[in-house]
Each structure stands twice: as structure tokens, then as C-alpha cells.
Amino acid sequence: MIKHLKRIYMGLVILFLYLPIIVLVVSSFNNSKILGKWDGFTLDWYKELFNNASIMNALKTTLILALMASVIATALGTLASLTINKMKRSTRSVVMSITNIPMLNAEIVTALAFMLLFVGLGISLNFATVLIAHVTFCIPYALLNIYPKVRQMDNNMYEAALDLGASSAQAFFKVTLPEIMPGIMSGFLMSFTMSLDDFIITHFTRGSGIDTLSTKIYTEVRKGIKPEMYALSTLLFVTVFVLLLLINRTPNEEKRRKKLAKGKKSHATLAMGMCIVLIISAVGYISFRDDSNYIGDVYVYNWGEYIDPEVIALFEEETGYKVHYEEFETNEEMYTIIANGARNYDVICPSDYMIEKMIDTDLLAPLDYNAIPNIKNIGSEYMESATGFDPGNRYSVPYCWGTVGICYNTTMIDEEVNSWSILFDEKYSGSILMQASVRDAYCVALSYLGYSINTLDEMQLKEATNLLISQKPLVQAYVIDQVRDKMIKNTAALSVIYSGEAIYMQEENPDLEYVVPDEGSNVWIDGWVIPKNSENKEAALAWINFMCDPNIALMNFNEITYSTPNIAARDLIEDEYIRNSQIAFPGESVLSRCEVYNYLGKDGDALYDGYWTKVGTAASE
């Protein structure tokens, strides 16, 4: 009886440990995109994974990074172990504790410290910075595996080799090194594993255009349902699992060897060799696939899910520029990165008020319209609107535009929706999604109260703040990109959303409806700009020109469903319903009650941020 209980208990513990992974693995084989709904077995996600150039690129980066970091860390760890072993006992224990601390230190602290160090030294983040960071956090793991082997080794062994006629070099390579080789190998595998699955430190120290698998998974997953990422995560888990099995096998291997005959290299050596061969061939294969008409690089920084990936490939094919494409979630996040000079980009797609702010803070380079002949396709009314934040259209070319409104599920909401007030209705407590960005949140509150969405009046802002705080208990979540999934999957009834999202969501779930409330709202324009410190301005201009091509704009519109300012592209839209859609291209009556965001100045930003923090920290009852 007790025995059974013990087994059940053990089973529960293991289940508890591995259940999340099991769910992940199962999901990666699920034909359905919707979690928790089994729709048959499929390998499609794995196929898609291997056909995705950016993921394959991330894989290449990951492998090169892990290999270099672990080789360097192992070499340094070996030398350090030998030196530490020669130290006096007291010094030795101090040094060992110092080297152990980074392992226990919070990863986020290490990551942040690295970023500060690099940025502080004026080094812009790139591959080398990630590599340095990886080497650093791998060294303690290398030491942890190698040092005990060195300690274990008879101190006289090296002397014995000298005694038998070996030179110092021979003694080291023929005796010392082979003796501690099992430790070196497990140190290497451990470092490799650590580097392979690191996310936080990589995320903070990587330069533009550098993605490892884990940062790739992160950027992809936060945008919504991506079963390919489940597949990728599964593969990553399996890889790490296998590596750890190898590491743990090594000691047994030795015992086996002792009893057995000579000459047999241990499995671990074999495994390490295979590992390296595999990496080199994989990297070689991926590199080989790279295009041959390469003439330069362009680093693009855009919103998540804001382009048809096919367009990137077309651009590369047509121009010969290699695109390093990265995504941000909010204007503010992007601004921090650019203003710090932490990463360099060539072309960015901020929103109106942010463009104004970047002009104001002298971060942008004026555009050379001679290099953008396709500008003629952009409707003059949009160019005109853009002068509201970019006087004279000197710095930006409109890319997408739209309104902010309410998306609701008609099966959950019976009444007619035409006012922001419904977001403050207790009836819908727990099924409301708000935007997590400061301006959009205040847009809702200020519009509802009948104030300008660019107000700097403290009384009005206080009122709006109190309104948002009082709304907090009703809100299911403050989200950004996840709005789509939640609404499509019917897990929320109401949400604040951009018009472009609404079109896509309606396609996925016909029960959804979008409305711009009568009180008015925000009309926004996102435009391409080139940062002042861009090193590839020519490529950036080529990119902007390419985006203004009607066929390309159409592809993007079909993919992301945000309204395009490209008149020529709009005429090419085949679907009559969409071409005339009020959501995609609202009439004058809607636009007339909407306002663009203006840059509020430093003080204005601080004011809004201050109030927004109050909302964030207010206790929700």
C-alpha cells in the first residue's frame, strides 16, 4: 500500500515537473492553431520551421555563438582551473567562490550590467558583445566541471611525465590535458547548453539583426499563436535534454573504461566530435543558401507583424541588400533603444507623435526624395496629414494609417456599441482588454471625457487617470499584440484596438465588429524614417522606395490589413467589400472626429508617464 502511494507520489512529482513541456510538445504536433483543441497530428509546423529563412538564420547564429562561446569559455576555464589549483588553499577558496557567484546571480542583473557596460563604453551592441557576455557566463560552468578533475589529478602526474623524459609541452598535452579531458568535455557541453538556451542575457546584449533561437521564439510568441515556435521550442528542449544526458553519461563512461580494454575513445569524445561536425555542417548549409547578389546590409526596425515576410525576400532578391529585420512592440521601447545608441538601425517605422519626438530630439536624417520616386503613389491627403507631426514631409514617408476604436464580439454584447462608455460598464467586468501603451490608454479616457487626446491640462489628466484607475477592476488584461488571439478565441468581449487589426480579426472570427466611438478617437499614421546614425542610408532609401511600390503595398495590406496611404495599391485591391470597407478606409465623418497624436515634449511625456504609472501601481480591488 505504502509502496503504491510512494509510486503515485513520485509519478505526481514527475508529472508536475514535465507537464508544461509535454503540453508544449503535444501542441507542436497539433494540427489546430488553437491551444487545447486537438485537431489531428501534423508535422506541418516543423516543415514551416525549416522553410523559414529568418528562423534558420537564428539557428545559425545560435550555433555559431554557442560553439564560439563554449570553446573560448572552456579554454579559459581550463587555464583558470590549472592556475587556481596551484594557489594557496585560502586564496583558492576565495577565487572559487568569486567565480561561482555569477552562476547564482540573477540573470537579469548580469544582463543589465553587461548592457550598461557596453553602452557606457560607447560600444554599440553587436555579435561580439553577445559573445563576450556568453563567454563570461559560461566560464563558471566550465570551471565547475573542469576544476574538480584538476583537483582529482595526482599532482605528481605532470612531474612523472617530465621524469620520463617529456618536455613541459609534451607533459601538458600528453598527460595533463588527457587526464582532465572528461572534465573539459563536460565543461564544454555544459557551456554549450547554457549558451544555447540563454535568453535574458542574449536579449539585452544582442545587436541589431542578431537573433538566436530563444530571442526569436520570444519575439514571435509574444505576437500571437505560432505553432512553429512550439515546434522550435520542442527541438530546443530535445537538444538540451540530449546534451545533458551526454554530460551525465561521462562519469559512467569512465567506470566502464576502467574494466574494459584499451584504445576505445569514450562516447563523450565521440558525441562532442559529432556535435561539432553537426554544427559546422548545419552552419555551412545555412550559409550556402544565402543569396549571391549581396551588395550590402540594411537593418530594419518595425512593429511586430507589420509586413508580409514575402516582401522582405522580394526586396533582397530585387536589390541585393541583405535585410536584418527586427521588431518592437511600442514606440517608447523603440525610442529608448535608438536614443541610447544601443543598437543601430537604418530604417524605422515609428508612429506620428514619435516621429515628431525623434525630429525634436535630432535623431532623424532628412530624406532624399530623389531616391524615392514611388512617393507619387502616396495619396496627397496623407502627405498633408503627416505635416501635422513632420512639417514639410522632410523626415518620414507614411506606411500605414488607421484609427483607434473598439472591437467587440457580437455574440457577447447585445447592445449597440457607439461610445467609449461601454468600456467602463461593470456588466462587462473581466472581459475588457485595454491597450498597454500610455497614449492609447489616455486616448480612450480623454476622448470619453470629451477632452483633446493631446491635452496637457493637469485637471483633465487627473480626471482621466482616476477614470482609468476606476476601470482597472473591470479590465481582464492590459495587452498589446495578444489582443488578436484573445478576441479571436472568444476569451474577451471588448477591446481597444487599431482598425487594421480589426479587419484581420473579422476574417478569423466573423462575430467581431469594429467601431470608432462617437466621442472621437485617434487617427494615426506610421511612417518610415531613417535615423541619423544609420550607416546604410542608401539601402534605407531603397527600402522606403520599395515599400511605396503599389504591388508591394498591396501585399502588405493583404497580409497585415492596416489601411494603406498608397492610392495606387488601394485601386489594386480585388475584394470589393474590403476596397470599400469603412474600417479600412473610413469616410470623412469618422476622420473628422479623430485627432492625431502630437509629441507632447519632454515634460508632457513625463506628465503622461507619471499618471500612467499611477494607474499601473494603483491597487485593483
Next chain:
Amino acid sequence: MDNKLIDLQGISKSYGKNLILNNLDLYIKENEFLTLLGPSGCGKTTTLRIIGGFESPDSGKVIFDNQDITDLPPNKRHLNTIFQKYALFTHMTIAENIAFGLKIAKKSKTYIDDKIKYALKLVNLDGFENRMADSLSGGQQQRIAIARAIVNEPKVLLLDEPLGALDLKLRQDMQYELIRLKNELGITFIYVTHDQEEALTMSDTIVVMNQGYIQQMGTPEMIYNEPENAFVADFIGDSNIIASTMIEDEVVEILGAKFKCVDKGFGNNTPVDVVIRPEDVELVEPQMGTIQGLVTHLIFKGVHYEMEVEANGFKWLVQSTKLVPVGTRVGIVVDPFNIQIMNKPESEDEEAVTLDE
């Protein structure tokens, strides 16, 4: 045999403030089994390591075969060392271990194979070629270490407490084994130990060391029977060491009683130390003894009984095959030849030190 193979001249060595060797002079003759004996910290291992080339002396010279090798690295010296913990290469098989030095010396494969066979036979471990080093017992590993050294045909084998890690029975077997090996190979052994019994059993010459000085050098018999000072006497076997007075030539007063002895030339009424081995103390009827005492302890030791006799305020250690029960009054006599007279120590260094091993 009289040829000085190794000659250490004025060797001094210190680690930081610790003086380990102080102006040491020592020579080793060809084909000799020389043992450096002493408590830990006496400098014996350092002496060996200086000969091996693992340490360099602060001053002094190491002459090997009439050549100054003081600055020669270990791999250039024609001698090999057997380390206390064997230092076998655990990632290699036994054969690879033995072949190590020969491969470095670029010997032919057939030569190496022959040597491996020969060496394994010599140490009675034929057929062990393909075993891994740490699958062997301590004694076997030690023999492999010896095999690994001797295939290089060194002129001298340095042995650093090679039996220290073995248990008693194995140690005794290995002692005979080493003597046999030395006789078969005809090479010089320099042996370091703190075990006086081991030293007495195997050596041609024993060098007793303490605190960086040589206390006495001589054959085992000389060292045992005629220790030159209290340290040597105390370190080699059990002894009764008694502060006494040399009355005149051949007469010494021990604990108030006059004993006959054979020593001369100490002068009259000179304070001396007297060493009497416990097996040399004879117990007789009280009236027959030079002095009288009472048996206070008795232990059976196998070969003999060990007794403690209190006489004239001194506790005499006595070994005898005859049992004398506790409480018996006895007389003590000592054959004049068995009374060893030593000068009182002149320097602190000659004082007996407490042994920590």
C-alpha cells in the same frame, strides 16, 4: 662501488622563511641502496626532489657522474622517480603507461613491446598490458610505476616513500620485492622513508636526517647499534636514553650505579647520554643486578614480552622472551658492549623531536 655517482655539495633550500636544507653535503655511491630516513619535515623529500630536478637548490651543486646537473630539467636527467601515490596515467592502459618514456625517446615499436613484456615479467604482472591503471590494487600500481621507470634504464631510481600507501603485509612483501629488483637490475636506489624498520631492512646505507641536517650516515647496523646522538637513538627503534656521567674510560655512572662499558676518550666526570636497547637489558635475581627495580607493566608482543621496570627513578623498557610477572623485584645487568655512550647534544637541532608520523 666506491665511485661517487651523485654528489650533493653544500645544498641549501628554503621555502619562504622555512629553512628546509642547510648546507647539506651527501654523496651516493654507484649501485648503492641509500635511504634518507627522518621524520616529516626533515628535508628528505626535498633532497630527493632536488636530485630529481623538481626543485632547484638556493645554493650548492648537484653532481651526477662527474657532471654538474644542478640546472638540468628533470626530463634531461638519467634518473627516474617512483612517486608515493604512483602517479600512473589513468587515461592510459598499463602498456601505454610503461611505453610512455620510450615513445618520447622515439624507440622502435618492437623495442617498446619487448621492454613492456620484460618489465611486466620483472614486476610479476605479465598479462596486465591492456588493463587500465586504476583497475589495479595499490601494490600492483606501485609495481607498474616501477616498471614504467626501469624500462628507461635509468642509472638511479629515486623512490619517494613508495610503500607509504600500502598496508603492512603488502609493505613487507614489497620490501623484499624491491631488494630483489635492485639486485637484478644492478642500479642505484635512493629511497626516502620515515619508517625506520623499512630503512633497516633494505638499505646499504642509511642517512638519518632531521631539520635539514644529516644526523648520522652509516650502515643499518651502525645506525642501530651505535647511534651518534639522542635523536638518532630515539628515532631508530625503542631505546632507554639516560642522562649519565662518564666517570673515567670504560666506566659510566648510570642512575647512581657504576656500569662497565667499552667507550674511551670522553674524559673524566663528563655528562653524557647513554643508550641501551630494550632487548639488551637483562633481568636477573635482585642481588645479582647492578641496580634493582620492580616490574610495573607487562605486555605480550608475540616474539617477546615487553616490560617496564622502575629502578632508581627511571622507567626501563625491557624486552625479553622470558616472562617476569608484574610486582617481581628484579636486578638489572647490561653487557658492556651494549652500552652506547653519546655526547650531550651541542645544538638544538640534534635534540630529539616529537615524531608526528
